[in-house]
Amino acid sequence: MTSVPYLILAVLCLSISSTLAAESGWVDAALKFLVEGNKALQVAEVGKLEEAIEAYKQGVETLPAECDKSFDKKQAQIILSLHTQLGQALSYAGDLQSAIDSFRSACICQREWSEGGKNEALNQLASKAYFSLGMAYQESASSATDEGKQREQLELSVRAYGHATKLDPLYWSSYANLGVILADVGQDGNGNKVKCLEMYEEGILAYQKAIDILTGADGSNSIPTDPPENVREVVAELQYRIGLCLVPYLFSPDSDDETGGEDNERDCTLTVESKPITRSCLELAAYQFNRAAQYDALHVGAQNALVLVTADASFGMSTDVKKVEALFEDYASNFESSLVDELGYNAFHRMRRGFDRALAQENESTEKKFLKVVDAGCGTGLAGVEFRNISQSLIGIDLSPKIIEHAKTKRPGLYDSFQTGDINPILRDYAKQPISLLVAADTFIYFNDLTDLFASMKDGIGEGGYAVFSLENVSEESEARLNAIVPEWRWQLTPSGRVAHRKEYVEDIAKENGFQTVLYDKLDNFRAEKGEGVRGHLFVLRKDSSLKKDEL
Numbered sequence: 001m002t003s004v005p006y007l008i009l010a011v012l013c014l015s016i017s018s019t020l021a022a023e024s025g026w027v028d029a030a031l032k033f034l035v036e037g038n039k040a041l042q043v044a045e046v047g048k049l050e051e052a053i054e055a056y057k058q059g060v061e062t063l064p065a066e067c068d069k070s071f072d073k074k075q076a077q078i079i080l081s082l083h084t085q086l087g088q089a090l091s092y093a094g095d096l097q098s099a100i101d102s103f104r105s106a107c108i109c110q111r112e113w114s115e116g117g118k119n120e121a122l123n124q125l126a127s128k129a130y131f132s133l134g135m136a137y138q139e140s141a142s143s144a145t146d147e148g149k150q151r152e153q154l155e156l157s158v159r160a161y162g163h164a165t166k167l168d169p170l171y172w173s174s175y176a177n178l179g180v181i182l183a184d185v186g187q188d189g190n191g192n193k194v195k196c197l198e199m200y201e202e203g204i205l206a207y208q209k210a211i212d213i214l215t216g217a218d219g220s221n222s223i224p225t226d227p228p229e230n231v232r233e234v235v236a237e238l239q240y241r242i243g244l245c246l247v248p249y250l251f252s253p254d255s256d257d258e259t260g261g262e263d264n265e266r267d268c269t270l271t272v273e274s275k276p277i278t279r280s281c282l283e284l285a286a287y288q289f290n291r292a293a294q295y296d297a298l299h300v301g302a303q304n305a306l307v308l309v310t311a312d313a314s315f316g317m318s319t320d321v322k323k324v325e326a327l328f329e330d331y332a333s334n335f336e337s338s339l340v341d342e343l344g345y346n347a348f349h350r351m352r353r354g355f356d357r358a359l360a361q362e363n364e365s366t367e368k369k370f371l372k373v374v375d376a377g378c379g380t381g382l383a384g385v386e387f388r389n390i391s392q393s394l395i396g397i398d399l400s401p402k403i404i405e406h407a408k409t410k411r412p413g414l415y416d417s418f419q420t421g422d423i424n425p426i427l428r429d430y431a432k433q434p435i436s437l438l439v440a441a442d443t444f445i446y447f448n449d450l451t452d453l454f455a456s457m458k459d460g461i462g463e464g465g466y467a468v469f470s471l472e473n474v475s476e477e478s479e480a481r482l483n484a485i486v487p488e489w490r491w492q493l494t495p496s497g498r499v500a501h502r503k504e505y506v507e508d509i510a511k512e513n514g515f516q517t518v519l520y521d522k523l524d525n526f527r528a529e530k531g532e533g534v535r536g537h538l539f540v541l542r543k544d545s546s547l548k549k550d551e552l
């Protein structure tokens with residue numbers, strides 16, 4: 001992963017109108033040199049660069065020795081412009097130290113004047129001088145070989161950018177560069193870790209500020225200073241960098257696994273749409289990478305990083321029964337209407353059709369009734385309706401007591417009984433009176449690792465019994481990325497917090513637990529999310545413990 005050490009190399013082009021009235025002796029001469037220098041600098045030729053430097057230098061020589069507080073606005077503008085432009089030309093020419101001196105001269109004058117408190121009109125100009133100074137220190141840091149010196153230059157750069165943003169609060173590129181110095185995560189062109197101050201929280205704030213300015217999220221309708229042409233791409237890059245700050249160990253070459261492991265569980269706080277949210281750092285990083293990809297679908301770094309953090313990820317979500325429960329409690333009252341009406345959910349019916357096809361393949365009678373059918377995650381009974389007429393007794397299990405109440409009033413008598421709670425212990429309990437058919441419609445998408453679940457199914461489902469369940473499938477695009485980046489991936493956490501499982505993972509774990517895959521089919525549009533159909537897949541398994549070890 002390469003990183004751009006300078007996010008933006010804003011080209012300074014201060015235009016001072018040449019019709020500016022001349023007031024005293026030195027002003028005329030200084031202005032003449034400034035105009036001359038600007039003209040030469042605008043021509044991108046090496047020879048002209050020397051010419052520009054010469055003109056600016058002569059201009060600087062005409063300036064009074066002190067930054068006198070009695071200077072008027074125009075005089076002050078000329079002084080700031082000459083120093084800044086000279087610094088700019090010098091830095092183009094590669095003379096970094098002299099460039100820094102020039103920028104500093106401008107900044108020193110600005111400070112003198114600002115003590116009088118009358119020079120707001122100069123702020124925009126002065127902020128450019130500070131910005132340029134910040135960039136010069138930043139460049140100087142990147143070429144420094146001594147670590148102490150490097151750090152010192154980075155710190156000076158932070159101060160300079162800080163001044164620039166103070167003078168011009170809409171200076172998004174100062175914030176962005178500040179973020180880079182505080183928290184650049186990545187490698188340079190030679191594969192070395194980019195040096196930064198490793199102040200990730202501060203870095204995030206700086207990046208966030210730049211984003212807020214560019215997207216107008218700060219509520220001000222003001223136009224950002226020097227807005228980029230490709231705003232979406234720049235915002236995507238900034239979002240991506242925030243994501244990287246949340247998981248610095250993921251991408252830095254000298255990270256050790258130990259911290260990585262701990263960071264996995266660590267919580268981070270991020271301000272999203274002006275509200276602070278605290279979640280696991282990885283989860284928030286995924287959120288950021290996803291946002292970056294939304295701003296710029298071609299941002300490969302963000303797409304890859306998203307795959308890296310979501311493959312086989314849990315983020316505590318699926319293992320935390322309480323969280324899933326809470327999700328459904330909130331959802332309970334409009335559960336069914338949102339599923340069926342708004343989202344056009346008819347996957348239950350398709351599951352039943354799929355199961356019928358599986359039975360036909362199995363040469364089972366179409367009249368067959370299953371003795372004990374368990375509907376795991378029964379909700380209000382949408383799947384129950386489909387499977388009722390092949391069930392002798394139908395039992396609904398759900399985490400949410402509220403939803404079960406809904407099922408009882410909405411479809412009285414559909415279920416013979418209910419059980420509330422975590423599915424694993426409940427399934428295991430059936431070992432004494434085994435389940436003949438387990439139905440799980442849109443239920444297992446809240447589990448990431450399926451190990452425990454399949455062990456419980458193995459215990460609870462009787463010999464020759466069936467399991468029919470739906471899972472979410474990854475998109476083709478995600479699959480290609482996952483295969484390339486995390487070849488051993490088993491599942492991917494989706495932006496909606498659900499889990500998309502890899503077909504082969506499910507088949508393998510089924511085999512390990514003595515299940516045969518009788519039918520595998522697609523279940524496209526099995527749920528709609530933001531108007532888009534989610535790809536699902538349908539599994540019908542039969543428990544067949546007679547499978548030989550070598551068939552496993």
Ligand SMILES: *[C@@H]1O[C@H](CO)[C@@H](O)[C@H](O)[C@H]1NC(C)=O
Pocket residue numbers: 361362363
């Ligand atoms: C079902 O019957 C067909 C035709 O008799 C046979 O080829 C197939 O193996 C049977 N399938 C199973 C699972 O027994």
Ligand SMILES: *[C@@H]1O[C@H](CO)[C@@H](O)[C@H](O)[C@H]1NC(C)=O
Pocket residue numbers: 352366385386387389390
């Ligand atoms: C059972 O009910 C489902 C759903 O209402 C229906 O599609 C199916 O045809 C019924 N099957 C039988 C055998 O009655």
Ligand SMILES: *[C@@H]1O[C@H](CO)[C@@H](O)[C@H](O)[C@H]1NC(C)=O
Pocket residue numbers: 473474475476477479503520521522523536537538
């Ligand atoms: C699930 O997605 C994978 C990856 O795109 C694809 O290869 C597979 O065919 C899909 N399964 C179904 C049943 O659509």
